[in-house]
Amino acid sequence: xxxxxxxxxxxxxxxxxxxxxxxxxxxxxxxxxxQKLSGVLAHNMADLVTTAVLYRETMxxxxxxxxxxxxxxxxxxxxxxxHPEGWTRxxxxxGSGDAPPDLRQTRATLQMxxxxxxxxxxxxxxEVPNSGNLSEAFMRYMQLSEQIxxxxxxxxxxxxxxxxxxxxVVQLLPEAKEAEAAMETMTRRLEDFVEVRDRLQESxxxxxxxxEQIFEGMPFTWLQSSDVRFGCxxxxxxxxxxxxxxxxxDIRELVDEGEALSIGCDYCGASYNxxxxxxxxxxxxx
Ligand SMILES: [Zn+2]
Numbered sequence: 001x002x003x004x005x006x007x008x009x010x011x012x013x014x015x016x017x018x019x020x021x022x023x024x025x026x027x028x029x030x031x032x033x034x035q036k037l038s039g040v041l042a043h044n045m046a047d048l049v050t051t052a053v054l055y056r057e058t059m060x061x062x063x064x065x066x067x068x069x070x071x072x073x074x075x076x077x078x079x080x081x082x083h084p085e086g087w088t089r090x091x092x093x094x095g096s097g098d099a100p101p102d103l104r105q106t107r108a109t110l111q112m113x114x115x116x117x118x119x120x121x122x123x124x125x126x127e128v129p130n131s132g133n134l135s136e137a138f139m140r141y142m143q144l145s146e147q148i149x150x151x152x153x154x155x156x157x158x159x160x161x162x163x164x165x166x167x168x169v170v171q172l173l174p175e176a177k178e179a180e181a182a183m184e185t186m187t188r189r190l191e192d193f194v195e196v197r198d199r200l201q202e203s204x205x206x207x208x209x210x211x212e213q214i215f216e217g218m219p220f221t222w223l224q225s226s227d228v229r230f231g232c233x234x235x236x237x238x239x240x241x242x243x244x245x246x247x248x249x250d251i252r253e254l255v256d257e258g259e260a261l262s263i264g265c266d267y268c269g270a271s272y273n274x275x276x277x278x279x280x281x282x283x284x285x286x
Pocket of ligand 1: 232233234265266268269270
């Protein structure tokens with residue numbers, strides 16, 4: 001059976017490590033197509049989509065998360081959202097410059113946001129290192145903002161005949177015995193997985209295969225896995241809800257102009273029509 005996008009978890013039986021690995025090939029490709037991205041920016045977007053999926057699965061499986069690469073010098077931003085139901089979407093908001101931003105040249109920050117069970121927002125921002133390495137920025141965030149020691153590798157190939165995207169988060173668990181020694185062993189082992197791209201390409205991005213390779217020779221247990229896909233939460237109802245927040249005078253103006261509205265979703269490209277009668281409906285007392 002061909003691989004499809006998914007996220008898989010496993011834990012070593014000694015309780016020292018947990019791994020979350022994801023395949024985001026198709027989701028990343030769909031986001032890149034919807035946003036019409038190419039080159040380095042497409043590559044950054046694919047990795048950011050993987051970041052959002054891994055972040056949610058690691059820290060907040062039942063909450064939605066948002067990750068943003070914000071380029072300095074008003075060069076725009078990349079946004080990725082991941083939802084507990086598995087859908088994930090992305091957005092490129094261009095800045096004032098003509099050329100698309102390049103993470104290896106333009107300084108940037110990585111902002112991570114997740115809703116907490118009490119609906120508060122947890123938000124952290126870290127600098128992306130000069131190398132433009134997003135895996136390092138993600139690790140830095142986990143360490144500084146979540147106080148979790150983790151080893152992260154993201155990889156993607158966005159052009160050509162064999163595109164791939166995915167990555168993993170390996171976490172040292174608080175219950176780990178002889179944590180330092182365990183960490184040393186794992187760090188050495190993961191040196192072979194820093195460049196995870198080639199491995200992902202070899203196995204069609206299979207997260208299970210990646211976990212088997214990383215935990216090779218260590219007894220481990222599979223935990224749950226779930227699907228990941230490109231999707232958006234936009235809908236006619238949401239469009240109408242947004243319009244209903246406008247001032248009555250603004251809505252009246254739209255009605256007087258006498259033309260149906262066509263409202264497009266920046267994330268997925270879907271388009272929604274709002275007829276005059278529907279606008280008038282917003283004006284009538286409910
Ligand atoms: Zn949409």
